[in-house]
Amino acid sequence: HTSQRPKVLVICGSGLGLLADGAANKQTFRYQDIPNFPVSTVEGHEGCLVFGTIENTSCVFMQGHFHLYEGYSLCQVTFPVRIFKLIGVETVLVTNASGAICPDFKVGDIMIIKDHINLPGFAGQHPLCGPNDERFGIRFPCMSDAYSKDLRRLTWDVGNEIGCSDFIREGVYCMVSGPNFETIAEARMLLILGCDSVGMSIVPEVTVAKHCGLRVLGLSLITNMVSLDYSREEKVNHEEVLQISKMRAEVLQKMVTMLISRCQQQSINTH
Ligand SMILES: O=P(O)(O)O[C@@H]1C[C@H](O)[C@@H](CO)O1
Ligand code: HPA
Numbered sequence: 001h002t003s004q005r006p007k008v009l010v011i012c013g014s015g016l017g018l019l020a021d022g023a024a025n026k027q028t029f030r031y032q033d034i035p036n037f038p039v040s041t042v043e044g045h046e047g048c049l050v051f052g053t054i055e056n057t058s059c060v061f062m063q064g065h066f067h068l069y070e071g072y073s074l075c076q077v078t079f080p081v082r083i084f085k086l087i088g089v090e091t092v093l094v095t096n097a098s099g100a101i102c103p104d105f106k107v108g109d110i111m112i113i114k115d116h117i118n119l120p121g122f123a124g125q126h127p128l129c130g131p132n133d134e135r136f137g138i139r140f141p142c143m144s145d146a147y148s149k150d151l152r153r154l155t156w157d158v159g160n161e162i163g164c165s166d167f168i169r170e171g172v173y174c175m176v177s178g179p180n181f182e183t184i185a186e187a188r189m190l191l192i193l194g195c196d197s198v199g200m201s202i203v204p205e206v207t208v209a210k211h212c213g214l215r216v217l218g219l220s221l222i223t224n225m226v227s228l229d230y231s232r233e234e235k236v237n238h239e240e241v242l243q244i245s246k247m248r249a250e251v252l253q254k255m256v257t258m259l260i261s262r263c264q265q266q267s268i269n270t271h
Contacts, residue, residue: 002027004051006060008260009081009089011205013096013221014238015044015245017063022257023052031064038076040064044242055261060084065096067200068120069179074127078208082136091151091215091263093256094206097241098199099181099226101190102171107225108248109167110255111197112155113147113218117174118203125177127204128211137211146210151217151259154266158258164251171196173220175203181236187226197222217259221248 004027012019020026031039031047040047045064052059066077081092098111105111118126132139152170159168174190176182178200182190190198197220209216223244224236 001029002051004058004060005088006051006058006084007088007090008057008059008263009084009092010059010061010256011065011092011094011202012061012063013065013201013245014042015097015242016095016221016249016252017046017048018249019095019253019256020050020052020061020063022253023050023054023059023061026050026052038066038072038079040066041070042067043238044245054257055264057260057264059260060089065201065205068125068177069200074125074204077204078127081205081208081214082212085136085212085214089214091217092205092209093259094202094216094218095252096199096201096220097223097245098173098197098220099224099236100197100222101174101187101226101228102196103228105169105196105222105225106167107222107244109169109222110159110164110248110252111173111220111222112152112168112170113173113220114152114170115147115172116203116206117172117193117195118207119175120177121203121207127208137213141211143207143210146206146216147218148215151215151263154259154262155217155219155255158255158262162251162254162258164255169196173203173218174198176200182226184227184230187228191228198226219252221245221252
């Protein structure tokens with residue numbers, strides 16, 4: 001149904017579907033119309049695939065991704081990554097919303113993901129469990145360099161250029177299954193474990209992407225401060241998460257669009 005053969009996949013997190021707005025020649029498909037594709041069940045995830053071009057790079061945007069808490073298996077959650085690998089994607093740019101564990105972070109910060117902690121993976125909820133399909137990758141993939149150093153460096157440069165270096169951070173993202181937000185004791189544990197932010201997504205997709213040799217960049221928008229203190233009165237909710245995503249969507253879209261065109265100029269992604 002499309003003649004586009006994207007080289008870049010952008011996965012849009014909660015409230016970040018607008019990231020596709022920077023693309024030209026758009027062609028949109030609803031997940032529900034694609035055979036065997038999961039559908040989005042969460043507010044802030046439109047459930048559309050948008051094909052388009054940025055400069056001369058063919059891209060596909062997933063407006064909405066899938067979560068364990070929706071009842072999907074990790075095989076279903078990561079299914080699109082494998083599809084796009086087969087279609088010819090070489091680079092995956094994942095975005096999501098997360099809560100800050102690092103007390104120095106502020107709401108609205110954009111965290112470049114340097115590394116992650118796969119907490120569900122520790123408990124056996126891992127997308128690579130089961131027979132290994134050698135066509136995609138090896139049985140025991142290395143995960144110590146999941147997030148491309150080149151792309152992280154480029155993100156800092158682009159961030160400086162568009163004047164948002166004040167709210168760019170770099171850190172460790174921890175995935176929990178959700179759907180509840182963390183208890184204070186859990187948040188304190190995550191701080192001790194070395195997490196800078198916590199969320200409910202993208203680690204399975206990144207793991208599968210790395211397994212099949214894709215280059216990965218992860219950007220996590222800090223939408224709330226996670227309570228580490230019993231005396232703190234504020235309570236996090238999804239509406240607040242979506243409100244902050246909306247507030248930063250435009251700048252993130254600018255960043256993502258520039259990153260993709262710079263990648264092409266510097267031939268970082270599509271070699
Ligand atoms: O971008 P994601 O989907 O990771 O966003 C977070 C996790 C939950 O889906 C939701 C909670 O507000 O936001
Ligand atoms: O505080 C949070 N915890 C888990 N997931 C999240 N997604 C956005 N904020 C949060």
